[in-house]
Amino acid sequence: MTGPMVRAEGVHKRYGSLEVLKGITLEVAPNEVMCLIGPSGSGKSTFLRCINHLENINAGRLYVDGSLVGYQEHGGRLHELPEREICRRRAAIGMVFQHFHLFPHMTALENVTAGPVLVKREPRAVATERATRLLGRVGLGDKRDTYPNQLSGGQQQRVAIARALAMEPKLMLFDEPTSALDPELVGEVLDVMRGLAAEGMTMIVVTHEIGFAREVGDSLVFMDGGVVVEQGSPRDVIANPQQERTKGFLSAVL
Amino acid sequence: MMSDAQGHGPEEIRAVPLRHRWRWVATAALLVVVAMLVHTLVTNPRFGWRVVGHYLFSGPILGGVALTLEITAGAMAIGIVLGIVLAVMRLSPNPLVSGSSWLYIWFFRGTPVFIQVLFWYNIAVLFPSLGIGVPFGPQFVHGNAGTFITAVDAAILALGLNEAAYYAEIVRAGILSVAHGQTEAAQSLGMRRTLVMRKIVLPQAMRVIVPPTGNEVISMLKTSALASVAAVYELTGESLLIAARTYQIIAMLIVASLWYIALSTVLTIGQYYVERHYARGAVVTVPYPPLRTQLRRNFARWRVPFPGATVEV
Numbered sequence: 001m002t003g004p005m006v007r008a009e010g011v012h013k014r015y016g017s018l019e020v021l022k023g024i025t026l027e028v029a030p031n032e033v034m035c036l037i038g039p040s041g042s043g044k045s046t047f048l049r050c051i052n053h054l055e056n057i058n059a060g061r062l063y064v065d066g067s068l069v070g071y072q073e074h075g076g077r078l079h080e081l082p083e084r085e086i087c088r089r090r091a092a093i094g095m096v097f098q099h100f101h102l103f104p105h106m107t108a109l110e111n112v113t114a115g116p117v118l119v120k121r122e123p124r125a126v127a128t129e130r131a132t133r134l135l136g137r138v139g140l141g142d143k144r145d146t147y148p149n150q151l152s153g154g155q156q157q158r159v160a161i162a163r164a165l166a167m168e169p170k171l172m173l174f175d176e177p178t179s180a181l182d183p184e185l186v187g188e189v190l191d192v193m194r195g196l197a198a199e200g201m202t203m204i205v206v207t208h209e210i211g212f213a214r215e216v217g218d219s220l221v222f223m224d225g226g227v228v229v230e231q232g233s234p235r236d237v238i239a240n241p242q243q244e245r246t247k248g249f250l251s252a253v254l
Numbered sequence: 255m256m257s258d259a260q261g262h263g264p265e266e267i268r269a270v271p272l273r274h275r276w277r278w279v280a281t282a283a284l285l286v287v288v289a290m291l292v293h294t295l296v297t298n299p300r301f302g303w304r305v306v307g308h309y310l311f312s313g314p315i316l317g318g319v320a321l322t323l324e325i326t327a328g329a330m331a332i333g334i335v336l337g338i339v340l341a342v343m344r345l346s347p348n349p350l351v352s353g354s355s356w357l358y359i360w361f362f363r364g365t366p367v368f369i370q371v372l373f374w375y376n377i378a379v380l381f382p383s384l385g386i387g388v389p390f391g392p393q394f395v396h397g398n399a400g401t402f403i404t405a406v407d408a409a410i411l412a413l414g415l416n417e418a419a420y421y422a423e424i425v426r427a428g429i430l431s432v433a434h435g436q437t438e439a440a441q442s443l444g445m446r447r448t449l450v451m452r453k454i455v456l457p458q459a460m461r462v463i464v465p466p467t468g469n470e471v472i473s474m475l476k477t478s479a480l481a482s483v484a485a486v487y488e489l490t491g492e493s494l495l496i497a498a499r500t501y502q503i504i505a506m507l508i509v510a511s512l513w514y515i516a517l518s519t520v521l522t523i524g525q526y527y528v529e530r531h532y533a534r535g536a537v538v539t540v541p542y543p544p545l546r547t548q549l550r551r552n553f554a555r556w557r558v559p560f561p562g563a564t565v566e567v
Contacts, residue, residue: 083446083447107535114443114453119443147535164443
């Protein structure tokens with residue numbers, strides 16, 4: 001019926017002469033939770049950032065929900081999209097960063113309403129109502145008037161998730177969402193993500209949490225050196241890796 | 255718990271304070287200097303305190319104060335608005351846009367503001383008539399440059415255009431101080447570049463921008479005295495004019511100084527409240543104004559402890 005939410009065909013990305021992505025090909029179906037694992041510098045975060053065009057790609061094709069990311073194709077050539085269109089497409093993709101990047105001059109509530117009010121021009125009352133509901137859902141209903149610097153890392157990351165969800169995205173990108181957290185705070189963030197997955201959100205999660213990948217992920221992709229080394233169902237890949245590099249990585253992190 | 259069985263806290267340390275003998279010597283020396291200063295201020299008749307009192311609130315001086323404030327406000331308004339535009343241009347990916355900003359800053363920082371004021375005052379020599387119309391085409395309005403640009407306008411324009419060059423660098427430093435992740439987070443919500451700048455980056459940059467802005471305003475208050483070379487009788491110009499008439503140069507310099515110091519005091523207090531406003535959500539809390547903190551600390555030293563506060567063991 002519907003096509004894949006994300007489709008990558010031979011995606012390449014270079015910074016100068018440094019080739020970070022060397023031909024990534026993969027698909028993410030609607031409602032799927034895909035976990036991306038791999039050593040640092042393997043290109044997994046870069047690939048994630050290409051999906052909402054925070055980085056542009058140098059070769060290959062990348063589609064989100066059937067349309068090309070950052071370009072339109074007609075007459076056999078790619079044409080750069082105007083900023084307005086790039087922003088419109090980004091608004092439909094939520095992103096959660098390793099270091100949260102909450103807006104420090106806004107309260108938790110203002111962080112969550114910023115997108116709907118400033119980008120979608122939603123009435124403030126409507127946005128506030130949804131934001132209150134979302135903050136309640138991530139367990140921070142009592143923190144709506146708190147500034148980010150008074151929140152713990154785990155609380156900040158949950159606000160960041162609520163901020164992304166406020167745009168009602170069709171796809172959520174998580175870039176190592178628990179890597180900057182103290183160990184005892186990791187669980188509260190993973191719980192929120194687990195809840196999202198259960199509701200059928202399409203998610204791509206760059207993570208080092210192998211347990212989360214095994215339990216929540218529908219598929220697991222192991223990247224190294226800018227290529228996909230191995231992919232499959234999380235249980236199979238983790239229990240029975242086929243490639244030497246996958247085996248080496250998993251034995252180091254497990 | 256540290257408290258003993260009776261519920262008392264641990265015994266407070268009451269050490270004999272270290273004696274700072276050199277502090278007393280320094281204090282005594284300073285007191286002598288201050289006493290000498292006060293003595294000469296009071297007994298030297300050439301300060302002309304009666305003249306100072308006579309002119310301090312006189313009509314011409316108050317007029318000069320008003321003009322000084324007008325020039326400062328006008329020049330800072332031009333400087334801040336144009337400075338922000340130049341800073342954003344400077345950070346543009348378009349080399350022509352960032353290049354012209356660089357060129358502007360280079361030129362206006364590189365020439366003396368004194369000469370710039372004289373230049374704008376004499377603009378009519380260069381362009382005897384000015385007009386508004388289509389470039390290289392017909393003009394709709396035109397007239398004598400002197401009627402368009404009065405001496406006060408020339409001063410405001412010159413000081414404002416010069417200020418913009420310096421202010422642009424202050425704003426740029428502020429923008430660069432905001433972590434790039436903020437821009438990315440805003441972009442990922444679908445915000446466009448201009449919106450990101452207005453709602454996310456600039457409000458955070460303000461924390462870095464405000465303290466040097468206070469500097470610039472106070473500096474401008476006094477630099478506006480340069481307007482007197484363009485025959486504008488603001489505070490300094492007016493004071494010197496009266497001095498030339500009455501031969502009371504010292505008294506009139508004191509009159510001008512008292513006004514300048516009073517005005518900058520008001521601005522300093524204003525800066526404190528602006529800083530406090532932009533400190534929202536910041537890690538750094540704005541401290542009390544320095545004098546207040548110092549006074550509190552000193553009084554705390556001599557405050558008699560509340561009798562019930564110490565625990566008898």
